[in-house]
Amino acid sequence: MTRSTKFTIGLASGTLGGFFGGLLGLGGGVIMIPLMTWLAKVTQHQAHGTSLVAIVFTGIVGAVTYYGLGGVDLKIALILAVSATITARFGALYAHSLPEKKLKVAFGCFLIFASILLVVKGYLPITTWTPGQWTYMVIFLAIGSVTGFVSGMMGVGGGGVMVPLMVVVGNVGQHMAQGTSLLAMIPASMSGASTHYKLGNVNLDIAWGLAMGALVGGYLGALTANQLPDIYLKISFAGVGTWMGMKYIKAGKMMKIEK
Secondary structure (H helix, E strand, O other), X not given: OOHHHHHHHHHHHHHHHHHHHHHHOOOOHHHHHHHHHHHOOOOHHHHHHHHHHHHHHHHHHHHHHHHHOOOOOHHHHHHHHHHHHHHHHHHHHHHHHOOHHHHHHHHHHHHHHHHHHHHHHHHOOOOOOOOOHHHHXXXXXXXXXXXXXXXXHHOOOOHHHHHHXXXXXXXXXXXXXXXXXXXXXXXXXXXXXXXXXXXOOOOHHHHHHHHXXXXXXXXXXXXXXXXXXXXXXXXXXXXXXXXHHHHHHHHHHHHHHHO
């Protein structure tokens, strides 16, 4: 496969992933990773590492757009980013240690879990108490730690876990949670991408196209998100995430059978 072909695939994947990421407050890895493995035929490990490079740009343009529309809480984003940036490195190292088939199954399970978590959010009890300053910090540091590890391991921005937790546990509105998540994932994705790059899990021929596409797609997605009710955002994420999750679990199990 030529470099121009890889660049084109990266550009298309980045645009779609960026749009989806900006729309739902995610990094877009849930779209970019499958497209890279299916179209560019890169390994699962390379797809995760390369995706994180593009997610940095998705986060930048998405966060700026949400911020302009009043959809970012800078204080929460800073707290989330502090812990997520640290744990993202460990997530990347753990992903590198997993065999290809296990990483595929883990990615599929993550997609389904994140989809279910977002859908059932409306049926879960939401706390109404107002935490003190230190409790407030501990809650969001914990959310950042979990999502940072998930980001580095799965090659995603971590918004699939971060957004529902912010809404359910932190009493943050859906759109505010999405914009804040996009800002927090920038340093975390940089940490994960840097670690994956050192491990040889970043395909630069595809990464440049992904980054350019993510900038355009992320901007359009963030604009669209503020025009749609929450229910459409949740249904979109749940439908696509569940379908792709099942595809990945099946692919991972097939690899086990073949071997």
